[in-house]
Amino acid sequence: MYYGNSDKVTRSWSFRTGLFPTQDLVDCYLQKDEADGKWKHWWETKQARDLNIAVTTDKDGNKEYSGSGDDYRKMFENRDKRFYATVTYDGAYMGPTNNPIYQIQTWIDKTTMDEKTLQYSSLHTGYRNMETIESAPTNRGSAQTISGYYSRKSSHFDQFNDDGTLKTNQRTTCYFNIRYAEVLLNLAEAAVNLDKSAEAIAQINKIRERAGMSAYDGATGKQSVYDEVKEERRLEFAFENPGFRYFDLLRWGEAEGKTVIPELNKASRGIMIFRVGKHSNIAGENGVALEPGETNTDGKNYETPTFRTYPMDFSYYKRKFDNVRYCFTPYAATMLISNKQIQQNPGWHGFKYQSNN
Structure with missing residues (x-):
């Protein structure tokens, strides 16, 4: 739901999606440090230090980050244009x-919202409140x-019309x-594999310049430039189609003789942001966070937002993806019979999936 819902007007999304960026991807988009102007990972900048970033390690060895601050959205500012x-x-x-009504709010309410309130809530996250925080959304x-x-x-x-219906137009996408x-x-990938790192870096910099980034200034050895590509x-x-990342991982794995692709053998990561929301069934109020100094009608006070990756x-x-067989798609038994x-x-002859039940 968009904001502004009530029992008189309901502004609903007209699409369904299962396409959600992961924290792993978001972490790759660098941020310009407002202190020295250099491009860094977002958790390394002055903006992050102002949010009291703490670092832990999860079971897969990934670094996880947590922090707090009224201005926590600063971690999304001054990123790579892409x-x-x-x-x-x-x-x-x-x-x-x-x-x-068009602003996305993916924070989670730190308090319990009753059924009536949820009816009009438009928080754009599968986690509506703390009661569901431990289960899959x-x-x-x-x-x-x-x-x-x-x-x-x-x-x-x-965009929405005044009566809550969508003002649909022909796609411009x-x-x-x-x-x-x-x-x-x-060209850059081919160049680096031909030991022409300088040529590869030249192509990389054309991409970075268009994205508003500074030139590549990392190590210039073959492997380091390959990693940058x-x-x-x-x-x-x-x-973008045709699913570049997945097929890139397969191609690189095959070139490097891998039968296991580590990235596809661990849990994806996300972010949870915790705030106190307004509890009301009045149009335009639900799904909106309390601001500093505000108090809910049920007595809940504003609290400094917190967040954590997980x-x-x-x-x-x-x-x-723990077997080289996954580089290929199996043919169905009916296809082989026909x-x-x-x-x-390869790898699929006689293979049967075992039910967890």
Whole structure:
């Protein structure tokens, strides 16, 4: 739901999605440190220090970050321009800016909201309140994020009429078969594999310059430049067809003789942001956070927002790529029976999935 819902007017989203950026992706978009102007990971900047960032390590060895502050949304400011073209985050807009009904709020209410309040709530997250915080956010509206983020790339946003209906227009979104950025990064990858690191860096910098970034200033050895090419492909092609990241991982794994792809064998990560929301069934109030100095009608006071990144280690979202067979898709048994000329792909002959039940 958008904001402004009541028993008189309901402004509903007209789409469903399961496409949610992970914290792993968001972490890759660098932030300009407001203290020295250098590009860094967001948790390394002055903005992060102002949010009292604490660092822990999860069971997969990932660094997890937590902090607090009235201005916690500063962690989303001054990022690589591609971040804003790719990710919709807490405080961003899905539609006209500066109109509160289009602002996305993916924070979680720190207090319990009753059923009547939830009826009109429009928090855009699968986690509505603290009562559901330990369980996977399933069957809570398929348009609600499970990671704290939404995909923005190639999205089309309609506006609302005064009566709550959507003012739909013909799509203005363009879908690309190939972009010049892909040509450049293909060239960079080929160059680095031919030990032409300088040529690869030249292509990388064309991409970075267009994204408002400074030139690449990392190590210039073959492996370090190769890693930078991989990172640029991740940032540049997120959520574009034909699923660049997955097939890039397969291609790199095959080239390096891997039978296991670590990234596809661990839980994805998300972010949880905790605030106190207004509790009301008045249009325009639900899904809106209390501001400093405000108190709810039920006596709940404003509290400084807190946040933490976390692994989404739920059985619903398990990933597995621990065998080279997954580089290939198996043919169905009926296909093999109907087409005697077809041979089963490597690793799948006689393989059967075992039910967890």
